[in-house]
Amino acid sequence: MMIEATTKPAAAPAADGQPFLLIQDLVKEFDGARAVDSVSVTINKGEIFALLGSSGCGKSTLLRMLGGFEIPTSGKIVLGGVDLASVPPYQRPINMMFQSYALFPHLSVWDNVAFGLRRDSMPKDQIAERVEKMLNLVQLKNYARRKPHQLSGGQQQRVALARSLAKRPQLLLLDEPLGALDKKLREQTQLELVNIIEQVGVTCVMVTHDQEEAMTMASRIAVMSEGKILQIGKPGDIYETPNCRFVADFIGSVNLFNGKVTVDEPDHVVITSPECRHYVGHGISGTIGMAISVGIRPEKIAISPVAPPGDPATQVNCVYGELVDWAYLGSTTVYHLKLASGALVKAAVPNRQRHAQYQPQFKDIVYASWSQDDIIVLPF
Amino acid sequence: MKKFLIHMLTLRWLSGRHIVIGIPYGWLLLVFLVPFLIVFRISVADVQSAADPFGSLLSYVDGVATLKIKLANYLFIAQDSLYALTYLSSLKYAVVTTLLCLLIGYPFAYFMARARPTIRTTLLMLVMLPFWTSFLLRIYAWKGILASNGLLNNLLLWLGVIETPLALLHTPFSLVIGMVYAYLPFMILPLYANLVKMDVRFLEAAADLGSTPWKTFWLVTVPLSKSGIIAGSMLVLIPCVGEFVIPELLGGPETLMIGRVLWDEFFSNNDWPMASAVTVIMILLILLPMAIFNKYQNKQQGGGA
Secondary structure: OOOOHHHHHHHOOOOOOOOEEEEEEEEEEEEEEEEEEEEEEEOOOOEEEEEEEEOOOOHHHHHHHHHOOOOEEEEEEEEEEEEEEEOOHOOOOEEEOOEEEEOOEEEEEEEEHHHHHHHHHOHHHHOOOOOOOOHHHHOOHHHHHHHHHHHHHHHHHHHHHHHHHHHOOEEEEOOOOOOOHHHHHHHHHHHHHHHHHHHHEEEEEEEOOOOOHHHHHEEEEEEOOOOOOEEEEEEHHHHHOOOHHHHHHHHOOEEEEEEEEEOOOOOOOOEOOOOOEEOOOOOOOOOOOOOOEEOHHHHHEEEEEEOOOOOHHHOOOEEEEEEEEEEEEEEEEEEEEEOOOOEOOOEEEEEOOOOOOOOOOOOOOOEEEOOHHHHHEEEE | OOOHHHHHHHHHOOOOOHHHHHHHHHHHHHHHHHHHHHHHHHHOOOOOOOOOOOOOEEEEEEEEEEOOOOOHHHHHHOOHHHHHHHHHHHHHHHHHHHHHHHHHHHHHHHHHHOOOOOHHHHHHHHHHHHHOOOOOHHHHHHHHOOOOOOOHHHHHHHHHHOOOOOOOOOOOHHHHHHHHHHHHHHHHHHHHHHHOOOOHHHHHHHHHOOOHHHHHHHHHHHHHHHHHHHHHHHHHHHHHHHHOOOHHHHOOOOOOOOHHHHHHHHHHOOHHHHHHHHHHHHHHHHHHHHHHHHHHHHHHHHHHH
């Protein structure tokens, strides 16, 4: 397969060869429909692993199977060498922070955090000690006597975290951990949450539909769609070297061109699409005439009012079009160019200066170009 | 005229909000408070004659207005242990009925609430189905079932479990069966309404934290359904205390209840003031748990604010 060289292996191997959490060929069917379709992942100890996908992609079902709330149709979940298939949720060394928290409304913050410890018939003084420690960890010491509904959303989120960490689980599950918070608070809380999780040193699997949240918090991300994992990798890898059009489009935004391989030399290939000739020098090879997609991230595109030097007939990695729309977003401005073929190209230009010299106007002809290193080659 | 109406409607005291709140208040005033005051007024009156069962409180003779309030009835109730025993006995049967209703009704409501939504409606219909038959007929039916030559005894005789028919009817047993049967829906419905709204994520969270299903039931489900339990219990307890028809038809000489005493005072003794005094005390007896319930609810809501 010609794009092999550009994609990373599916999962990084565990340090000692024995993965901490092994999910193998996991399938969950609801009335014949596959919500989770043969998912296999290995997760290492101490890792924060994110399942990222739009709603209905099966990520929550996968998480609920880890928690024991859904029984897999087939497949295996092995945690620390123990097969969890026959272990009910209340005996799993796994705790979950539920979406919108599910804090017990009739219990105080203190009793919520102590709930799990009491079930383990831990001595009273040890429970008190642990609860104090947890409340200190999430900075809610002074709210111990409050009921959940007397707390703000951010505080409730921290109580839920303290409750799910109190039993020192081997695996922490986070179901849309920050979904109930507003944007500004969410951004603050993301790193705070990561700090706490890393302080405790617990392995964590989180589910989110928010790619920024996944990229901020997770050490590795699995992108899911229609019950399948499409790609697993570090945030940077997934963004810079997506392995398919769906991932490229789902993570960030991308300009896609469909073309055919027209030149195949040892040191480069040229992919010709109706809009542009794409010169790619990095490790790919293919056969002439093979259909292929080319993706360029908007922020990798430079814009200019004049054509780049050289003969237009042999020009590569450059298009021009009419400026039909732009959006000033503060840190960047996104320009929408309409090419002669009718395709739209998005270019995100950072606003480095307060008053940039070149400011294209509506209906101007604008040249957009990019470096060959920034081209993402994707199977058609 | 039109101008006047518009003017009236724009006045604060006639705004839509006040009318909406005013209607139930007016209703309560008219059909609860006013009758209660009338009963109270009769309870402190003198017996006159069969034609005029209670006298006027106010008399005006030779320029002297006299307000006569006769407390003898209340004193009599306080002194005669029969009344105290009857109140206690009523309360006892009402409490037993309430507990049995809770015991039977809770699992019923729980499984109804956890059933598939398609079945739920059918189950709910089944709970309400008895209401389609007259209350009296249903109690009479129990007479037929529990009588010496009734269905139950005949069945037991036929099965060979017993040799002579059991005396089931006109015992505390038959009374409690009848009351539990009649009041069970009033327990199930508020419990169901409460349990069906309960978020299953709380149960999952409890399981996640290591709670077995049985522990989860006691530590999460029951506390969260407290208001349903209280509402259902009040709906059963309060009418049971004053119940007359069921003790009359299914109860016996041992099952003395206050409704019976009330009936006797009114219709046998023709002593309206005495009957009214019995009623007033009964109402106070019922209002007390109500007040506690309300206070509890307010405390909960106050905590919620």
